[in-house]
Amino acid sequence: MRRAPRAPCPIDPGGAVPSGISWYDVLGALPGASEEEIRRDYDAKAGLLRPELLAGAPSPVVAAASRAQGILDTAWRVLGDPAQRARYDETAGIRSRGGGLVRRGNVPSEPGWDSWDFSFGGREAGAILAGLLAVIESLTPQPRHAGRVVVPDVRGLFYSVCTTAASRAGLRVTAVRLTEHPMPVDGLVVGQSPRPLAKTRRASALTVQVWHPPSRRV
Secondary structure: OOOOOOOOOOOOOOOOOOOOOOHHHHHOOOOOOOHHHHHHHHHHHHHHHOHHHHOOOOHHHHHHHHHHHHHHHHHHHHHOOHHHHHHHHHHHOOEOOOOOEOOOOOOOOOOOOOHHHOOOOOHHHHHHHHHHHHHHHHHOOOOOOOOEEEOOOOOOOEHHHHHHHHHHOOOEEEEEEOOOOEOOOOOEEEEEEOOOOOEEEOOOEEEEEEEOOEOOOO
16 A cells, blocks of 8 residues: 655755755656656655664664655655646746656766666666666766865765766765665665765765665575
């Protein structure tokens, strides 16, 4: 049985997620997805935050999971309501007044991680997606000069969304996996260095600690 989203909780004054990240990115949904598809994406992400999967987890993991649930619930509140979704799409520049799609978000790949770290479609589908995104990234114009950028707050984001936020901020991700025997699902970012809102050089590393629900080993 699908559970109803909890009431959204305020996370950050600016809207809960880093600049440049859409609510579609949060759920891993495409802008043209149906309401049913968006609900399935929400359920898939929220299902990784079930109490039984968090049992015995350290307090930073529990705190990050609570933040993640609030972010997911807000995404569903916006995208699950047709009127709010239409207003959001137009404001975000995703859909024109005529109803056509304007742009779609991308999820960059991250070297050194298996395909299932950022895909719910299985290892084969994830590998294909990773290859396509790597090509897209290689064609993206790079800044001509190195500057300083503000580090986004990626705590409470799933790893796939974290890499998107870091890429759009001009940073590269270095990940530390916290779970010894993880489930083959998208991980949850529970800590980061440098800290949020710190200033660092463009293209420098953002180190994140990523937790996965532990697999049930016989």
